[in-house]
Amino acid sequence: MADNPVYEIHDPRFRDLFVISAELEELYSGCRWAEGPVWFDDAGHLLFSDIPNQRILRWVEGGGVSVFRSPSNFANGHTRDRQGRLVSCEHGGRRVTRTEVDGTITVLADRHDGKRLNSPNDVVVHSDGSVWFSDPSYGIMSDYEGYKADEEQESRSIWRLDPGTGSLSVMASDFLQPNGLAFSPDERRLYVADSGASHAPEAPRHILVFDVAEGGRSLSKGRVFATIDKGVPDGMRVDMAGNVWSSAADGVHCFAPDGTLLGKILVPQVVSNLAFGGPRRNRLFITATKSLYSIYTATTGAQRP
Ligand code: MG
Secondary structure (H helix, E strand, C coil), X not given: CCCCCCEEECCHHHHHCECCCCCCEEEEECCCCEEEEEEECCCCEEEEEECCCCEEXXXXXXXXXXXXXXXXXXXXXXXXXXXXXXXXXXXCCCEEEEECCCCCEEEEECEECCEXXXXXXXXXXXXXXXXXXXXXXXXXXXXXXXXXXXCCCCCCCEEEECCCCCCEEEEECCCCCEEXXXXXXXXXXXXXXXXXXXXCCCCCCEEEXXXXXXXXXXXXXXXXXXXXXXXXCCCEEEECCCCEEEEECCEEEEECCCCCEEEEEECCCCEEEEEEECCCCCEEEEEECCEEEEXXXXXXXXXXX
16 A cells, blocks of 8 residues: 555554545635535535635535635634534624525624733534634734724633523633634533634644533533644544544645644644535635645534534
8 A cells, every 4th residue: 555645643543543545635725725625415505714815715516716705804714503503703793694595694702801912813503502712813913804993802711602592701811813723523521723823833733622511501621632743723523433634735634633743634724724515525625825625534524412
């Protein structure tokens, strides 16, 4: 079996997770900063953001890429809620929105105690319907990925939007720049990337893990799960076995649930985010600087309870 230079194996367990003959495919190029991939199995398409170009793009197998929404209000990370609706972070409006089935946009969160959020970056939905998102300052640092403005919140936090009351609560705030986030398959853990080193070299470039407590209403025991050795962690996803697939400067890094680096998928541009998709959920879609890539894997994205 010949080695495939797209894979870097750090632990033998990685061999069970990739397909040796699978190649990295560039599906599209032409973004300024591609981010936020989210798969719609029912529609057979992938949506992703091109943040500085104010676009959400749609990729269809065999049909290429078209514009889904423009202007996008500098949309960044996306996910889907329990009903399958698109939930998006927008730098421009400093808010998290939901796109209804009829296409109208509902604001889920844009301020707390009268103060605006910084610039919501990435988002996940818990099986109880609560919406969890990160709120770093990237989208208000300049006019490139949003509108330059001052921070109003006291900290850069992970927030939880309660599905019943609509109230917004800080779940954790011990970050320089909270970024990608993902639950473990059993939702007992939440992983959060701190990409602070993107603008301050000595700052964190690690993934933290928290225990999810109080029936999904709080976090405890935050600790470092893994440190990224090339660049910073941005978006990430978890597979069915609980392995954590993180973005990094040299590609996608795959960590076992115990934090061991299993291996890497090397990508020629800086990776911002990723999502499992395709009809079998075994295809990894990767946004990386100007391009959208994909590669088939030997695992599948987590199907949470
Ligand atoms: Mg991000």
